[in-house]
Amino acid sequence: GEDVEQSLFLSVREGDSSVINCTYTDSSSTYLYWYKQEPGAGLQLLTYIFSNMDMKQDQRLTVLLNKKDKHLSLRIADTQTGDSAIYFCAEIISGTYKYIFGTGTRLKVLA
Amino acid sequence: EAQVTQNPRYLITVTGKKLTVTCSQNMNHEYMSWYRQDPGLGLRQIYYSMNVEVTDKGDVPEGYKVSRKEKRNFPLILESPSPNQTSLYFCASSSHTEAFFGQGTRLTVV
Numbered sequence: 099g100e101d102v103e104q105s106l107f108l109s110v111r112e113g114d115s116s117v118i119n120c121t122y123t124d125s126s127s128t129y130l131y132w133y134k135q136e137p138g139a140g141l142q143l144l145t146y147i148f149s150n151m152d153m154k155q156d157q158r159l160t161v162l163l164n165k166k167d168k169h170l171s172l173r174i175a176d177t178q179t180g181d182s183a184i185y186f187c188a189e190i191i192s193g194t195y196k197y198i199f200g201t202g203t204r205l206k207v208l209a
Numbered sequence: 210e211a212q213v214t215q216n217p218r219y220l221i222t223v224t225g226k227k228l229t230v231t232c233s234q235n236m237n238h239e240y241m242s243w244y245r246q247d248p249g250l251g252l253r254q255i256y257y258s259m260n261v262e263v264t265d266k267g268d269v270p271e272g273y274k275v276s277r278k279e280k281r282n283f284p285l286i287l288e289s290p291s292p293n294q295t296s297l298y299f300c301a302s303s304s305h306t307e308a309f310f311g312q313g314t315r316l317t318v319v
Contacts, residue, residue, distance in 0.1 A: 106249065129306060140213075140299055140310035141252075186251065188308075195240040195259070195303045201251035 102200035104187050109206045116174040118203045120187030125168060127189040132161065132172045135184040135202070144172075144185070174205075182207045211236050215300050215311035222290055222318055230285045230314050232300030240303045241283040242267065243275065245296040246313075252299065258283055290318040 102122045110116045122130065128149055133141040147154045147161045147170075154161045160173040174181055187200040213234045222228055234241065242257035244267075254267030258277040272294055274286040283302075287294060295318050300311040 102251075131308075133310075138313075140312045141308075142310075143307050146306070190305075195242075195305070196254070196257065197242075197301075197303070197308050199244075199252040201249060 102187055102189060102198050104185075104200035104203045106201060107204050107206070109208060110177050111208050112177060112179060114177055116172075116177045116181065116205055116207075118172045118174075118185050118187075118205065120170045120172075120200055122168050122170065122187070122189045122198070122200075124189055124191055124198070125165070126192035128192055129190050130161075130163060130170050131186075131188040131190075131197075132159075132170075133186040133188060133199075135186065137183075141186060177205075177207050179207045179209055181205060211309055213300055213302050213309050213311040215298075215314050217314060218312060219315050220317070222316070224291055224318055225289050228287050228290060228316075230287075230298060230300075230316070232283045232285065232311060233281050234283075234300075234302035234309070235281065236302055236304070236309065237280065238302040238304060238309075239280070241277070242301050242303070242308075243273070243283070243285045244299045244301065245269065246299060247296050255285070255298075290316075292318045294318050 131146040132144040134144045158175045162171045184202040239260045243255040244252040256275040258264045298314045301308045
């Protein structure tokens with residue numbers, strides 16, 4: 099069945115780079131997403147990548163997609179304390195509106 | 210401004226007392242869904258709706274009902290809540306490229 103996996107926790111020092119990894123199962127997914135959830139809030143779309151792309155860069159964020167290994171990663175450069183949040187990887191099942199979310203990775207940024 | 214509005218934000222109730230969590234979106238999306246978020250389990254889909262009067266079960270539908278009488282509203286109904294339904298609930302409204310989430314409803318059933 100469909101499944102999206104992430105590690106649960108990541109801790110980095112302020113100013114370092116963070117890399118959050120995700121593996122997914124639906125090879126026909128058109129889009130893959132990263133959502134951010136700050137404490138007490140809903141999920142906000144951070145960035146997404148089309149399945150025909152290998153990389154997408156948006157300011158401090160870099161998304162890498164390895165379709166062969168079904169691996170998605172999010173790199174945050176110069177991580178700040180405001181980046182502390184839970185990050186969810188998600189895929190949309192091809193031909194549907196159904197999103198499958200990972201368990202979320204809690205990023206803690208140490209000052 | 211694109212918005213999904215859920216109410217209430219927080220709710221404490223007793224076992225067996227029927228409750229409804231409301232959800233409204235202003236983006237004219239056809240697709241709406243409900244998720245619950247539990248530690249270590251991520252978001253799991255409860256029910257979804259492809260359009261008015263069209264609803265279907267997600268991955269964890271037991272103990273929940275929904276209705277879609279109009280496009281903008283998609284309430285979640287717990288006819289007889291139980292403690293294992295204590296969770297954080299999110300409503301979402303989706304286009305082909307993005308899901309928009311409400312702020313969440315933290316439900317505690319005692």
